[in-house]
Amino acid sequence: MDEVDRIIAAWQAEAPGLDTEPLAVLSRVSRLARHLDLARKRCFAAHGLEVWEFDVLAALRREGPPYELSPGELIHQTLSSSGTMTNRIDRLTDRGLVERQANPADRRGVRVRLTGEGADVVGAAMDDLVAFERGVLEPLTPSVRHQLATALRTLLVDFEAPAGD
Incomplete structure (x- = not known):
């Protein structure tokens, strides 16, 4: 019970x-x-990160080389607002975890790029997160984990469908 x-x-x-x-x-x-x-939160704190910091860094890291996105793409991937993202990029830049670069395709725009230090920090945090979450799911068989993931995807897709779909 x-x-x-x-x-x-x-x-x-x-x-x-x-x-x-x-x-x-x-x-x-x-x-x-x-x-x-x-x-x-505890996992990320062990790496000196807040949850939002991990979210931004992870979005950049999973993009693959050169590990960069526009602020708009980061807003979309992290479900945050424009003002919030500007503040987050500023704070991560101050910590040396990301850097702003001119957008070669649009001189008015910028790209946010993961630094080497940012890649190291988010990589270590991700390794620990996956190890922890693997332990959480250990009581479930692989088949049950697959069924659960499929069922949760079915529920989640309606919440995450773009407006107008």
Whole structure:
């Protein structure tokens, strides 16, 4: 029995006609997300990073050489606003983890490029994150992990569909 089972039992006692089936899945997803967020914060902090810093650095790193994106592309990938991203780029630049470069295709634009130090930090943090998350999933068989990933993708795709689709 977990905390969600206790919550459902309490609702069933208090409101016997209430359909609590969605709670059995989504309350667990929500609680697991909170636990994972806290664990990720600890993982990234061990590398001197905030979660948002990891998100920006990881977006650049997974682009492949030359590890750069426009601020607009970073906004899209990290689900942040323009003002927020400008502040984040400034702070990461001050730390020497990224650098701004002129956009050769548009002289008015800039590209944000991961530095060697930024690549090292995000790489080490990613290694630790994957090791931790592998441990989280260890109780599940590979088949169950695949089924879970597929089911969660089905739910997530509607939330992440571009507007107008």
